[in-house]
Amino acid sequence: MGVGVDQDAFEWRVVDSADSNNGLVVVFVVYGIVRSLPFDILMQIVTLIGPKEAARMSLVSKSWRSFVSDNRLWIYFLQNQTEPWDSTFFAETMLRSGYPIQTYPTHMTELSYMHIYGQRSQVPGSVIIDGGSGYCKFGWSKYACPSGASATFLEFGNIESPLYSRMRHFFTTIYSRMLTISLYRMQVKPSTQPIVVSLPICHYDDTENAKASRRQLKDCIYQVLFDINVPAVCALNQATLALYAARRTSGIVVNIGFQVTSVVPILNGKVMRKVGVEFIGLGALKVTGFLRSLLQQNNIKFESLYTVRSLKEKLCYVAADYKTELLRNTQASMEVTGEGQYTLTKERFQTGEILFQPHMAGVRTMGLDQAVALCMDHCYAAELGGDDSWFKTVILAGGTACLPGLAERLDKELHKLLPPPISNGIRVIPPPNGADTAWFGAKLISNVRYLTAKNISSTFPGPWCMTKKQFRRKTRFNLMR
Known part of the structure; x- marks a missing residue:
């Protein structure tokens, strides 16, 4: 498509190259035409020629400048991009x-x-690494979804090997994979791009030792990434990123991780550790392991834990009422490549039930509904922010949180456990982007273009990140104290 100006006739000629063989040419006169044509007709014309030519038209006259800068036009262009x-x-x-x-x-x-x-x-994009305790998702923020995933081999809290060396191994391995992707698709080096990295929710309490441990982990991540020439780093915890992915800044995030499930209250983007971060000793690994034991009890043979996980993801769900579900016929089957067909019955809903009745799996801990109710009760008693509704939005995150029926069951149980002043208005939201929810939260931050203090366009969200220079300055300052 092209747009040209005939200086003698003062005409704009809009030619759609796709229909040029049919002679589709739209001609209209610049001067006076803006006021004489209906707004919707002008909108159709400008949307046809696209954003680049629309921006050029703003230079023609004041009338055109006023029209093409109309927010409705540019909202239309933004709506037609890959990002919702x-x-x-x-x-x-x-x-x-x-x-x-x-x-x-x-x-x-x-x-x-x-x-x-x-x-x-103009945002060049950044590298996003969502390093969970079980799986790591990585990719470029300009893409619609993560480029790849792998098992996480970084064990936070393992004191048998130095933290720095494990971090270095972890990030350099991911970077080598990103380099392979970029050579074919991005034509840029990962080391020249800023990075957003998600932090696992660890060290739950608000003690001085816990704060020191969190600082140590974050500083180690900064040190490693700057040592491999990353220009800027944004490190945020997974719960906060999941909240942003749900287009919220306050709420409670229930993150079903690989080994534990955390219930995290967040107010205006800040984790309210003083209110209390609850956790239960149940995670995706325990849920998958429980399904495996159920299959073994029923003499259903399988080749690997991957097969069990596939069955969990495709066939399992959470019952709205466990006792009622026991009386129903819940048989369903699926084909596993290379292994044949699997048929499950009660295992389908018994698997996810341990989130509410952990004793079924031999785990002595509170259920998911009890942990969330306790967190809400603490938030209500704390009387933060002058608005007691901020904690009534519950966001689920993590792959196991995608089990069908989980959000509805949790909502039902919370209304049973909590008094009306707290339970009224509760809304439980399933993972907005499935297992990749935290990654998409990082994508939101990565694709916002910020201005630096000098009013010069920055290539990364400055208020969220730390540059190598800032980190070195901070480190020297801490050493001098």
């Missing part, structure tokens, strides 16, 4: 100012989506 419009709107209105997040900005200025479109189109 509601994600773009949330990122630009809530995350652009950086941390701490302002729920009610001190000065509300009208957003220019023409400017936002131009800024976002």
Whole structure:
């Protein structure tokens, strides 16, 4: 498609190259035409020629400048990009100012989506590494989804080997994979791009020892990444990223991890550790292991734990009422490549039931509903923020949290356990992006273009990240104290 100006006739000629053989040519006169044509007709014309030519048209006259800068036009262009419009709107209105997040900005200025479109189109993209305790998802923020995934071989808290060396091995391995991808698809080196890395929720309490451990982990990540020439790093915990992926800045995130499940209250992007982070000793590994034991009890043979996990992901669900479900016919089958067909019955809903009745798997801990109810009760008693509804949105995260029926069952149980002042208005939201929810939360931050203090376009969300220079300065300052 091309747009040209006939200086003598003062005409714009809009030619759609795809239909040029049919002679599709739209001609309209610049001067006076803006006011004479209906708005919807003008909108159709400008959307036809696309954002680049629309931006050029703003240079023609004041009338055109006023029209093509209309937010409705640029919202249309943003809606037709790969990133969902509601994600773009949330990122630009809530995350652009950086941390701490302002729920009610001190000065509300009208957003220019023409400017936002131009800024976002220039974002070079960043590397995202969501290193969970079980699996690591990695990829480029400009892509629609992670480029790859692998088993996590970094064991946080293992004191038998130095933390730095394990971190170095972990990140250099992922970077080598990213380099392979970039050579064929991105034509850039990972070491020249900023990185967003997710941190596991560990050291749950708010004691001085826990704070020191969290700082040590974060500083070690910074040290390793800057030593391999990463220009800037943004390190956020997985629960906060999952909350952003759900287009929220406050709420309770239930993250079913590989080994444990954490219940994390977050207010305006900050983890409220003083209120209390609850956790139960049940995770994806225990749920999969319980299904394996059920299969063995029923003489159902399988080749590997991967087969069991596939059955869990494809056939298992959480019952709305466990006792009622026992009376129903719940038989279902699936084909596993190279192994044949598997048929499950009660195992389908007994597997996920241990999240609410851990004793079924021989685990002595509170159920998921009890942990969330306890967290909500603490949030209600703390009276934070002058609004007791901030904790009533519950976001589920993690692969096992994708089990069908889990959100509905948790909602039902919470209404049973909590009094009306707390339970009224509760909303439980399934993982917005499945098992990759934290990765998509990082993508929201990565694709927002920020301005530095010198009002020069930055290639990374400055308020969220730390540069190598800032880290070196901070390290020297700490050594001098």
